[in-house]
Amino acid sequence: MTREPPAYDDLPLTQFITFRLARLQARLNAQAARILKDASGLSLTQWRIIAWLGWRGPTRASDISRLAQIDKGLFSRKLKTLVAQGVLTSEPDKTDQRQHMLRLTAEGTRLFETTLPVMQRRQRALTGALTPEELTTFFAVLDKLEPLADIETFDP
Amino acid sequence: MTREPPAYDDLPLTQFITFRLARLQARLNAQAARILKDASGLSLTQWRIIAWLGWRGPTRASDISRLAQIDKGLFSRKLKTLVAQGVLTSEPDKTDQRQHMLRLTAEGTRLFETTLPVMQRRQRALTGALTPEELTTFFAVLDKLEPLADIETFDP
DNA sequence: TATTGTTATACTCTATAACTATA
């Protein structure tokens, strides 16, 4: 008879934390892209920039791309079109002209305020399925994993 | 004086569960891609296919793309090159010739077995930072979120 | 020299849809 290679049932692939995260994230991204497209025609990256500015107020460009973990090149290109569309403004900092301060325009604020409720409904649906303890633990785990995700290698 | 728009400090953006997941996932993906490239020259998608087959044994193509949430077109293209490289075989099912059974070749198994330890070290580093309770709760949360990520809209 | 941001290039992944072959 032909012997099949063993299936590692004692350590199922679905218990690989990165596998589960990747699978969930694929679904969440597709869902967010679909909702955003219907609600306001924005791409995910555009929304992440607008959402940051809507929440936190004027922010330096470098801070958003670093803290929201958006690729520098992609960020710069998206910024260009958002400025061209009059959604936000980019002004050089008075004290350091290399840095640019980003601000939502009135149009950008309107866009933020009309899109936010849609995304908040989704957020409530997601977090509402969790107990307060689960939510707290989940964020604690994310806090622990993020620094580990920046480690270069895990050579023994 | 100029009044800045309000910052929503009472509901910080970092408490938006999807924002945190996206940020973490961006880092984890970059880390995995880097490690895989160094270890065996595989792309993330290639590894996800090989890992599935290495773990679970021969599997129908449609099951992998659905359960691992890999885009159908991308999956088909990656499969083509993996077969051409002799990493796996694709044979039509006896009872339903539309379906294809995927199997690692000897070369594919070798690739799986040399890459797995590297990825397992990383996995241990990630999960090792968590308490057993945190890990259990984290998977429970992922289980709850996944079906919600498939909902089409959250219209009121 | 180092940092902020832009641009170019190439590559990976995703979405959509048309297509085939089987059922």
Next chain:
DNA sequence: TATAGTTATAGAGTATAACAATA
């Protein structure tokens, strides 16, 4: 009709590096 899989195309995101302006 419906499903498994392929192919084509366009768009979104990522990686890398070269570059300009500023510090």
